[in-house]
Every structure is written in structure tokens, then in C-alpha cells.
Amino acid sequence: xxxxFSRRSLIRxxxxxxxxxxxxxxxxxxGGDSDAATTTESAxxxxxxxxxNGAAKETKLxxxxxxxxxxxxxxxxxxxxxxxxxxxxxxxxSAPLNYVGSDQKTLTGSExxxxxxxxxxxxxxxxxxxxxxxxxxxxxxxxxVDVAFSNVTDTxxxxxxxxxxxxxxxxxxxxxxxxxxxxxxxxxxxxxxKTVTVGSGTNQEKILLEWKAxxxxxxxxxxxxxxxxxxxxxLALRSGKVDAYFGPNPAVSYRSRQTANTPNPTxxxxxxxxxxxxxxxxxxxTSKKDSGLAKxxxxxxxxxxxxxxxxxxxxxxxxxxxxxxxxEINPPGLPLDNS
Numbered sequence: 001x002x003x004x005f006s007r008r009s010l011i012r013x014x015x016x017x018x019x020x021x022x023x024x025x026x027x028x029x030x031g032g033d034s035d036a037a038t039t040t041e042s043a044x045x046x047x048x049x050x051x052x053n054g055a056a057k058e059t060k061l062x063x064x065x066x067x068x069x070x071x072x073x074x075x076x077x078x079x080x081x082x083x084x085x086x087x088x089x090x091x092x093x094s095a096p097l098n099y100v101g102s103d104q105k106t107l108t109g110s111e112x113x114x115x116x117x118x119x120x121x122x123x124x125x126x127x128x129x130x131x132x133x134x135x136x137x138x139x140x141x142x143x144x145v146d147v148a149f150s151n152v153t154d155t156x157x158x159x160x161x162x163x164x165x166x167x168x169x170x171x172x173x174x175x176x177x178x179x180x181x182x183x184x185x186x187x188x189x190x191x192x193x194k195t196v197t198v199g200s201g202t203n204q205e206k207i208l209l210e211w212k213a214x215x216x217x218x219x220x221x222x223x224x225x226x227x228x229x230x231x232x233x234x235l236a237l238r239s240g241k242v243d244a245y246f247g248p249n250p251a252v253s254y255r256s257r258q259t260a261n262t263p264n265p266t267x268x269x270x271x272x273x274x275x276x277x278x279x280x281x282x283x284x285x286t287s288k289k290d291s292g293l294a295k296x297x298x299x300x301x302x303x304x305x306x307x308x309x310x311x312x313x314x315x316x317x318x319x320x321x322x323x324x325x326x327x328e329i330n331p332p333g334l335p336l337d338n339s
Contacts, residue, residue, distance in 0.1 A: 046120050048113040049316040051101025055109070055254065059316045061309045065123030069303060072296040073122060077146060083124040085115035086145035088136035092229040096254050096317045097151050098130075110250070110317040114167060114301075115149035117309060118285070121300035133201060140288055147293055148286040151248055153203040153274045154333035162286050164330050165298035168314075169322040170274030170281030171249040172204050175256065175266050177237055182244070184270025192220035194243045197233055200226050203274055203281075203334050204246050238264045250319055275334040282324070282331055294329045301327035 044064050049056030070078070077083065087107060093099025094109070101108035107128050119126035129145055131138075136152075139145035140162065154164045174184045174196075184190055188211040198205045205224075212222040225242055227233045236242045245252070252268050259265045274281025285301070287293040304310040305326065314320045 044120070046113070046116050048110075048117070048313050049108070051103050051106050051108050052096070053102040055096040055099075056316045056318075059312055061117065061312060063117055063120035063304070063309055066121050066300070066303055067123075069121060069296055069299045070123040072292075072299065073124075074292040077124070077293070081125055082127045083115070083119040083122060084127045084129060084144065084146040085112065085119070086136050086139045086148040086150060087112050087115070087128060087130050088133040088148070088150045089130050090132045090135075092231060094151070094230065094248070094251050095258075096319070097248065097251055110313070110319060111149045111151055113317075114313060115147070115285075117304055117313060118147075118149075118297055118300045121303050122296060133199070140286060143288070146287060146291075147297060150286075151250075151283055152286045154282045154284040154331060155203055155275075156333050156336050158286070159289075159330060159333065161289055163289050163291065163294040164282075164284035164286055164333070165294050165301060166282040166284040166324060166328045166331050167301050167310075168283040168319070169324060170203075170283045171271050171322065172207070172246060172274050172281075173249040173252040173271045174269040175237070175245040175247065175252040176243065176269040178256075178265040178267045180243070180267075180269065182269060184272070186270065186272065188214060189218075189220075191215065191222045192218075193222075195223040195225060195241070196244045196246055197225045197227055197236060197242045198246045202247075204248075206334070207272070207274075207276065208246055237266065244269060250317075250322065254318075275332075279332060279335070281334060282328075283322075284331075298327040298329050 044062055045060055046063050047058060047060045049058040052058065087098045089098040089107060096110055098107065098109035098111045100106065107130050112128050115128070116126045129139060136148055136150055140148055153170050154166060176182055191211055192215055196208060198208050208224060212224060215222045227236055233245050237245060249271055256267050273279065285297045301310065311323065314323055
């Protein structure tokens with residue numbers, strides 16, 4: 001993504017332009033790599049959708065430490081008493097996935113909220129570190145971040161460096177102006193002659209560039225353009241500089257709802273699995289390979305699934321259609337060769 005895009009994404013236009021600018025400005029104010037502010041809650045309670053500015057229904061969930069699961073943690077993490085959670089929301093976030101909330105300082109969204117829920121099961125204090133998408137992985141590599149909850153797609157290439165605990169289906173989508181008559185219809189050949197923007201370094205970029213190469217072999221052209229943030233992408237869509245944006249389905253669907261009654265509405269023009277044609281993509285908590293974190297994180301997610309908090313978390317963000325039955329450790333992901 002995971003949305004990035006599947007991986008980093010960005011703020012999905014709020015109804016009022018002033019609100020969009022307010023959120024974007026607040027995120028930019030956080031700096032390059034930053035500790036995101038978090039709210040203090042009573043023990044055993046995690047509030048999802050807090051300060052979400054309408055992106056979620058605020059829901060208080062009771063979550064207690066499960067000793068049998070926290071005992072699985074690496075000793076160093078247990079001793080620290082905290083779970084350092086990486087989120088790649090800079091420069092301008094991605095509602096409903098990750099963005100600065102209505103207080104203009106607290107990082108909110110479905111991704112950091114799940115990280116907070118997992119930390120509660122593990123008996124750890126969540127510490128959220130916000131960064132750019134690229135620096136998210138630098139943080140994991142360096143050990144400054146224990147685990148990333150940032151719409152990261154499970155891929156076979158990433159497994160060479162990271163270990164995964166899946167928690168949500170990964171679906172991608174094309175966003176177009178509502179007045180556009182174009183639809184993807186699951187066929188890359190429908191992209192011939194189009195100009196599409198995508199996030200750099202994402203799995204959707206990998207898929208899109210493979211389609212571009214296939215079209216080139218067929219004597220057809222697909223133009224791919226890049227922009228620095230979602231605000232620039234929104235402007236490019238409105239002005240006709242691009243025909244479509246290819247990004248995480250949750251964010252595209254969110255923005256189409258938010259823009260429905262504005263002068264520049266958008267719509268979802270078709271979806272595609274983040275793992276290609278033959279495999280359902282998965283979004284996963286991401287930690288350094290052999291860190292020993294994948295199992296306790298997966299067990300914590302499965303505890304949340306079994307006890308109903310997981311379903312309530314998804315429902316709060318209108319993401320119930322992306323639920324998984326079980327968190328898996330290193331499940332099959334986007335193949336190295338997705339041709």
C-alpha cells in the first residue's frame with residue numbers, strides 16, 4: 001500500500017478544502033522523522049477513531065495484556081516496556097489509514113490504531129514514530145522501530161529483509177474524476193493511451209510498471225507520472241494532467257465518499273489485488289527478519305480477532321470488507337516476478 005501506499009498513501013481529500021490544508025499542514029509540521037503525539041488513555045482501554053475528523057466512528061475497546069502472548073516477546077522489547085510502532089505518514093498522510101488528527105498533533109488512522117491495540121495485548125506502551133515511507137524501512141532496518149503498521153504489502157522481495165504478520169486484505173484501486181467514463185475492468189490493456197500517477201516505491205508502482213512494459217511490447221503506450229504528495233495528485237486529477245491515480249483501495253474509496261458532494265468528485269474505476277492476478281494480497285505488520293516479533297504480533301492480532309476487537313476496529317474505519325480470518329506469519333506475497 002498499504003496503501004502508501006500499499007505502503008505510503010496520502011490524505012484522501014476531505015470535504016472542505018480548508019480542512020484538507022489544515023491536516024496537510026499539521027503533518028508537514030511534524031518534520032522528517034518524528035515522534036507522533038499520542039493521547040493518554042486509562043489502562044486496558046484503546047479508543048480507535050479518536051480525533052479522526054470524520055474518517056472513523058470513535059469506538060472505545062477494552063484490551064488487556066495476555067501474559068502467554070507477551071511472554072513470546074524478545075527479551076529486549078519486554079525489558080523496554082514499549083512497542084515502537086513505525087508509520088510512514090509523512091509528508092501529508094492518508095485518511096483513513098494514517099494522518100494527523102483533528103488536534104493537529106496526534107497521529108490517527110486505522111494503521112496506528114491497530115498498532116496501539118496490539119501493544120495493549122502485549123502489555124507494552126505504544127510509541128508511534130512517524131516518517132516518510134522510505135524512512136519507515138530505514139527505521140526498521142536500524143532497530144529504531146520495532147514494527148511497522150503502515151499499509152505495508154507482504155511481498156516475496158520484502159521477505160528477504162523482513163518478517164510479516166498479516167492483518168488485512170490488500171486491494172488496490174484506480175481513482176478517476178467522477179465524470180470520466182473510463183474503467184479498468186481488470187484488464188491492463190485498458191490502460192493503453194492513459195496517463196496514470198502512482199506512489200514511488202510501492203507495490204502498486206511495481207505492478208503498474210510491469211503493465212507498462214507489457215503494453216510497450218504490444219506497441220502501446222502507458223505514461224506514468226509522479227507527484228510529491230496526495231494534494232498534488234488531487235490537483236493533477238482535477239486539472240486533467242493525469243487520467244487516473246493507482247493506490248490503496250481504502251483510501252480511494254474514502255476519498256470518493258468525501259468528495260461526493262464537492263465540485264470535483266472522484267470515483268473508484270476498478271480494483272486489483274495487491275499481490276497480482278493469481279493471489280490475494282495481504283497487508284502485514286512488518287519487522288526486521290529474525291527479530292522474533294512476527295509470532296507475538298500475529299498471536300496478538302489473532303487474540304483481537306477471536307475476541308471481537310478486530311472486527312470493531314475495522315468497522316470503525318468502514319474497512320470490514322478487508323477483514324482476514326486469521327493473522328499469518330510470512331504468508332505467500334506478491335511474487336518476485338509478477339508478469
